[in-house]
Amino acid sequence: xxPCGVVFNPAKSDQLKSALKTLSSxxxxxxxxxxxxxxxxxxxxxATNASTKHGKVIHAHLxxxxxxxxxxxxxKLLIMYVRCNSFxxxxxxxxxxxxxxxxxxxxxxxxSAYSQMGLxxxxxxxxxxxxxxxxxSWTALITCLMxxxxxxxxxxxxxxxxxxxxxxxxxxxxxxxxNGLHIAALKIFREMYRYEVLxxxxxxxxxxxxxxxxxxxxxxxxxxxxxxxxxxxxxxxVSNSIITLLVRMGDMELARRVFxxxxxxxxVSWTAILDLYVEKGEFAEARKLFxxxxxxxxxxxxxxxxxxxxxxxxxxxxxxxxxxVSEGLRPNLSTFSSILSVSASLEDLKLGKKIxxxxxxxxxxxxxxxxxxxxxxxxxxxxxKEAKMVFEMIPEKNTVSWNSMIAGLSxxxxxxxxxxxxxxxxERNVVSWNxxxxxxxxNxxxxxxxxxxxxxxxxxxxxxxxxFSSVLRACASIASLERGRNIHxxxxxxxxxxxxxxxxxxxxxxxxxxxxxxxxxxFHRMPEKNEISFTAMIQGLADNGFGxxxxxxxxxxxxxxxxxxxxxxxxxxxxxxHCGMVNRGKHYFDQMQSKYHIKPKGKHYTSMVxxxxxxxxxxxxxxxxxxxPFDAEANSWASLLSACKTYxxxxxxxxxxxxxxxxxxxxxxxxxxxxxxxxxxxxWSDVSRVRKLMKEKxxxxxxxxxxxxxxxxxxxxxxxxxxxxxxxxxxxGLHGWVDLNRVQVRVHVLDQWVKSGSESWFGMDPIKxxxxxxxxxxxxPSQA
DNA sequence: CTAGGGTTAG
Numbered sequence: 004x005x006p007c008g009v010v011f012n013p014a015k016s017d018q019l020k021s022a023l024k025t026l027s028s029x030x031x032x033x034x035x036x037x038x039x040x041x042x043x044x045x046x047x048x049x050a051t052n053a054s055t056k057h058g059k060v061i062h063a064h065l066x067x068x069x070x071x072x073x074x075x076x077x078x079k080l081l082i083m084y085v086r087c088n089s090f091x092x093x094x095x096x097x098x099x100x101x102x103x104x105x106x107x108x109x110x111x112x113x114x115s116a117y118s119q120m121g122l123x124x125x126x127x128x129x130x131x132x133x134x135x136x137x138x139x140s141w142t143a144l145i146t147c148l149m150x151x152x153x154x155x156x157x158x159x160x161x162x163x164x165x166x167x168x169x170x171x172x173x174x175x176x177x178x179x180x181x182n183g184l185h186i187a188a189l190k191i192f193r194e195m196y197r198y199e200v201l202x203x204x205x206x207x208x209x210x211x212x213x214x215x216x217x218x219x220x221x222x223x224x225x226x227x228x229x230x231x232x233x234x235x236x237x238x239x240x241v242s243n244s245i246i247t248l249l250v251r252m253g254d255m256e257l258a259r260r261v262f263x264x265x266x267x268x269x270x271v272s273w274t275a276i277l278d279l280y281v282e283k284g285e286f287a288e289a290r291k292l293f294x295x296x297x298x299x300x301x302x303x304x305x306x307x308x309x310x311x312x313x314x315x316x317x318x319x320x321x322x323x324x325x326x327x328v329s330e331g332l333r334p335n336l337s338t339f340s341s342i343l344s345v346s347a348s349l350e351d352l353k354l355g356k357k358i359x360x361x362x363x364x365x366x367x368x369x370x371x372x373x374x375x376x377x378x379x380x381x382x383x384x385x386x387x388k389e390a391k392m393v394f395e396m397i398p399e400k401n402t403v404s405w406n407s408m409i410a411g412l413s414x415x416x417x418x419x420x421x422x423x424x425x426x427x428x429x430e431r432n433v434v435s436w437n438x439x440x441x442x443x444x445x446n447x448x449x450x451x452x453x454x455x456x457x458x459x460x461x462x463x464x465x466x467x468x469x470x471f472s473s474v475l476r477a478c479a480s481i482a483s484l485e486r487g488r489n490i491h492x493x494x495x496x497x498x499x500x501x502x503x504x505x506x507x508x509x510x511x512x513x514x515x516x517x518x519x520x521x522x523x524x525x526f527h528r529m530p531e532k533n534e535i536s537f538t539a540m541i542q543g544l545a546d547n548g549f550g551x552x553x554x555x556x557x558x559x560x561x562x563x564x565x566x567x568x569x570x571x572x573x574x575x576x577x578x579x580x581h582c583g584m585v586n587r588g589k590h591y592f593d594q595m596q597s598k599y600h601i602k603p604k605g606k607h608y609t610s611m612v613x614x615x616x617x618x619x620x621x622x623x624x625x626x627x628x629x630x631x632p633f634d635a636e637a638n639s640w641a642s643l644l645s646a647c648k649t650y651x652x653x654x655x656x657x658x659x660x661x662x663x664x665x666x667x668x669x670x671x672x673x674x675x676x677x678x679x680x681x682x683x684x685x686x687w688s689d690v691s692r693v694r695k696l697m698k699e700k701x702x703x704x705x706x707x708x709x710x711x712x713x714x715x716x717x718x719x720x721x722x723x724x725x726x727x728x729x730x731x732x733x734x735x736g737l738h739g740w741v742d743l744n745r746v747q748v749r750v751h752v753l754d755q756w757v758k759s760g761s762e763s764w765f766g767m768d769p770i771k772x773x774x775x776x777x778x779x780x781x782x783x784p785s786q787a
Numbered sequence: 788c789t790a791g792g793g794t795t796a797g
Contacts, residue, residue: 043789078789085790111790142791173792205793212794240794247795274795306796337797372797 039076046079050086058083059092071099078108085116111139118147123156138164142171149178169195169203177209185213189222202229204238211244220252239269246275255279270296274303281310301332309341317345321354334361336373343376347383355380369398375407382411406434413442436464441473449477453486460493468499475508479515487512488521503529507536514543534565542574550582569601576610580617588614605636612639616646621655637666 042061049058062080064070071077077100084093093116097104104110110133117126126147130140141164148157161175172195179188192210195202202210207230214223227245235241242265249258262268262276273296280289293299293307304327311320324342327334334342339358346355359377367373374397381390394400394408405428412421425431425439436459443452456474459466466474471494478487491509499505506529513522526532526540537560544553557575560567567575572595579588592611595601603611608631615624624643628635640663647656678693 075789082789108790115791137790139791144791146791168791170792175792177792203792208793238794243794269794271795276795278795300795302795304796309796335796340797376797 039070039073042076043079046083050083053087055084055087055089055092058087062096074103074106077103078106078112081109081112085112085119088119090116090120105134107133107135107137107140111137111143114140114143114147118143118150121151123148123151123153138166138168138171142168142174145171145174145178149174149181152182154178154182154184167198167200169200169206172198172200173203173206173209176206176213180209180213180216183216185217185219188213189219201233204235204241207235207241208244211248215248215251218251220248223248223252237266239265239267240271243269243271243275246272247278250275250279250282253282255283270298270300270303273298274300274306277303277306286310286314299332301327301335301338304332305335305338305341308338312341312345312348315348317349320345336367336370339367340373340376343373343380347376347380350384352384352386355384368396371397371399371401371404374400375403378404378407378411382407382414385415387412387415387417402428402430402432402435406432406438409435410438410442413438413445416446418442418446418448431464433464433467433470436466437469437473440470444473444477444480447480449481452477466493466497466499468504471499472504472508475512479512482516484513484516484518487516501528501530503531503533503536506530506532507539510536510543511539514539514546517547519543519547519549532563532565534560534568534571537565538568538571538574541571542577545574545578545581548581550578550584553578554584554587567599569595569604569607572601572603573606573610576607576614580610580614583618585614585618585620605633605639609636609639609642613642616643619646619650621646621650621652625655625659637663640666
C-alpha cells in the first residue's frame with residue numbers, strides 16, 4: 004500500500020513514525036479520498052502495533068482539520084482505540100460523537116471495549132438502548148457476558164438471536180470452554196449442524212481446546228475427521244491445535260508428522276511441538292529444539308522456564324529468565340508465576356520480592372492467578388505475615404488461593420489457623436483436603452491427620468495418590484500397622500493407580516511399622532522402581548535388622564543402573580554399622596565419593612563414627628571424628644559416647660561427654676542420652692543435675708521409646724518406663740513371646756539405636772523418637 | 788467499507 008507515497012510496513016514502528024510525518028506535511032485539499040485512505044491504513048497499523056501514541060497524533064490531526072465529522076474516519080479512530088485496549092480514549096471519543104453514538108458500528112465497538120474492561124452491565128445497558136442491532140451486536144454482548152463469567156445470561160441472549168451465524172455459535176462455544184463448561188461446548192457444537200450452520204476454522208480451534216481440556220480424545224479424533232472433511236487442516240492455527248490435541252493424546256508420532264507436513268510454521272507451532280518432547284520426558288531434546296527454534300515468543304520462553312522450575316532445576320530456570328529479559332521479551336504473568344515458584348523452592352526471598360515488585364508495577368497484584376504463587380513463595384520463605392497480606396488482597400479468591408494459604412500456614416506450623424481457614428472456605432476440593440491432611444502429618448499430628456482423612460471420606464470427596472501418600476506417612480510415623488493395612492485396603496478400593504509413588508509409600512509404611520515381609524511384597528510387586536523406592540526398601544531392611552539383605556538389594560540396585568542417592572548410602576552405612584561390617588562400610592563410604600561423586604554430609608560421617616565405635620574401634624572413631632572437614636553433628640559424639648559406655652572407656656567417655664555437653668545445650672535428645680549414660684554407670688547425682696537442667700530450659704523429654712502395637716493401639720515405653728500396666732510383662736518378654744490383651748506378639752530387640760534429627764526424607768519425616776528394637780505381630784508361636 | 792468468534796504455557 005502506498006499512502007501519500009510512502010512505502011509502509013506496519014510492523015516497523017520507525018516507519019510508522021516517518022509515514023506520520025509525511026502525512027502531516029501532505030495537504031489534504033488535493034484529494035480527500037487519498038488522505039482518508041492513508042489515515043485509515045495508518046490507524047490500522049497503530050491498531051496492530053498497539054500503538055496508541057501514534058494513533059493519538061492522527062487523532063489530533065483529524066480534530067484540527069475538522070475531519071472528525073466524517074463517519075468513516077471517526078469510526079476508524081474508535082476501532083483503533085478499542086484494538087489498542089485504550090478503553091478511556093475509546094469511551095471519550097464515543098461520547099464526543101454525539102448523535103452518531105447511536106451508530107450501529109460505533110456501538111458494537113463499544114460493547115467490545117466494555118468486554119475488555121469486564122463491564123458487562125454497561126455493555127448490556129448500551130445494547131438495550133441501541134435503536135438497531137445486528138448479529139455482530141449480539142455476538143459482542145455474548146462474548147462480553149462470557150468473559151465476565153455470566154454464562155447463564157450469555158445463554159439467554161444467545162437463544163434470543165434472530166438469525167444465528169458461525170461466529171455467534173463459535174462465541175458461545177468459546178465462552179463455554181473459557182468458563183470450563185467443556186461438555187456444554189460440545190453439546191452446542193453438535194447442535195450447530197441442526198441449525199444448518201457449518202463450523203469454520205475458529206470453531207474447530209475452540210472445540211479442540213475443549214476436547215483437550217476434557218481429555219475427550221475420542222471426540223477429538225472425530226473433530227479431526229470433520230476438519231479434514233471440510234478442508235480446514237491447511238489453516239495454520241488449526242494445525243497448531245491439532246498438534247496440541249495429538250500430543251496430549253500421546254500420539255507423538257502423528258503429532259510430529261503433522262508438524263513436519265505443515266506448509267508454514269509459526270512460533271505457536273514450534274511451541275506446541277516443544278511440549279511433545281517434554282511429555283515424552285526427553286528434556287534434553289526439548290531444550291535442543293528450543294534453542295534451534297527460528298522464533299521464540301514469551302509463551303515459548305515461559306513454557307521452558309516453567310518446565311525447568313517444575314523439574315526442580317531452579318538455576319537453569321533463572322538463567323533462561325535472564326536470557327529472556329535480555330532479549331527484550333517482556334515476562335508475563337505466567338513467567339512471573341514460574342519464577343515465583345523458583346524463588347519458593349530456593350527460599351530466595353529477595354528474588355521473590357523483586358518479582359512481587361514487578362507484579363505490583365504492572366498492576367497484576369489483584370490477579371487470582373499470581374496470588375497463589377506469591378502466597379506460596381512467602382510461605383516457603385517463612386514469611387507468613389506477607390503471605391496472609393497477599394491472600395487478603397485478592398478480591399476474588401478461588402479455591403487455589405485458599406489452598407495455597409492453607410498449605411502455607413501448615414508449612415509454618417500454624418495448623419490450627421490452617422484448619423480454621425479450611426473450615427471457612429466456600430468450596431473445597433481434593434487439593435484442599437490434601438493440604439490440610441498433609442499439614443497435620445508434616446507437623447507430627449498424625450492421629451489428627453488420620454482423623455481428618457476419615458472426615459474426608461464421609462464428605463464424599465474422593466482421595467487421590469497425594470492423599471494416600473500423606474496418610475501412609477502418618478501411619479509410618481506412628482508405626483501403626485493396623486491403620487496402614489487399612490489404608491492399603493482403601494487404596495485398592497478407590498482404584499488408585501499402583502505406581503512407583505504409591506509402591507514406595509507402602510513399602511516405607513510397612514517397613515517403618517515393622518512388617519518387613521509386607522514391605523518386601525509391595526516393593527517387589529511395584530511395576531517400576533526408582534532410586535527412591537530402592538532407598539526406602541534398603542533403609543527398611545537395615546532398620547529392621549536385615550543388614551545383609553539390605554546390602555544384597557543395594558548390589559541389585561547398582562546392577563539395574565539406578566543411581567543411588569545420598570539417602571541410599573545412609574541406609575547402606577546403617578546396615579553395615581548394625582551388622583558389624585566395618586570393612587564393607589568403609590568400602591561403601593569410599594565408593595560413594597569415588598564412584599558416585601556424592602559428597603558425604605554430617606549424617607554419613609555420623610554413620611561412619613557409629614560403625615567404628617560399635618565395632619569397638621573407639622580410637623579410630625575418635626580420629627575419624629576429628630578429621631571431619633566441618634563441624635560434626637552432635638549425634639556423632641553421641642554415638643561415640645554410647646560406645647564408650649558399652650566398652651567401658653571412661654577416660655574417653657568423659658572427654659566426649661564434655662564435647663557433647665557443649666554442643667547439645669538445647670537438644671533434649673542429647674540430654675536424655677547423657678542422663679542415661681550417667682544412670683547406667685550409677686552416677687545418680689549427675690543424672691539429677693541433667694534432669695534439672697532440662698526442666699529449667701523447658702525441654703520436654705522426647706527421648707527413646709519402645710513401642711508395641713496391639714489391636715490398632717500403639718503402646719509406647721520409655722527407657723525404664725514402668726507406667727504401662729503390663730510393662731513388666733513386656734520387658735520380660737523381650738526376645739520372646741508376650742501375651743498382650745490376649746494377643747500373642749513377638750518382641751525382637753536388636754540393638755539400641757538412635758535416629759534423630761528432622762531432615763525430611765523424600766517428603767517423609769524420619770521417626771523422631773529413638774526406638775529400642777521393634778515389634779512385629781505374628782499369628783502365634785504354634786504357627787511360627 | 789468498517790464491527791463479532793482464535794491457536795502455543797500456567
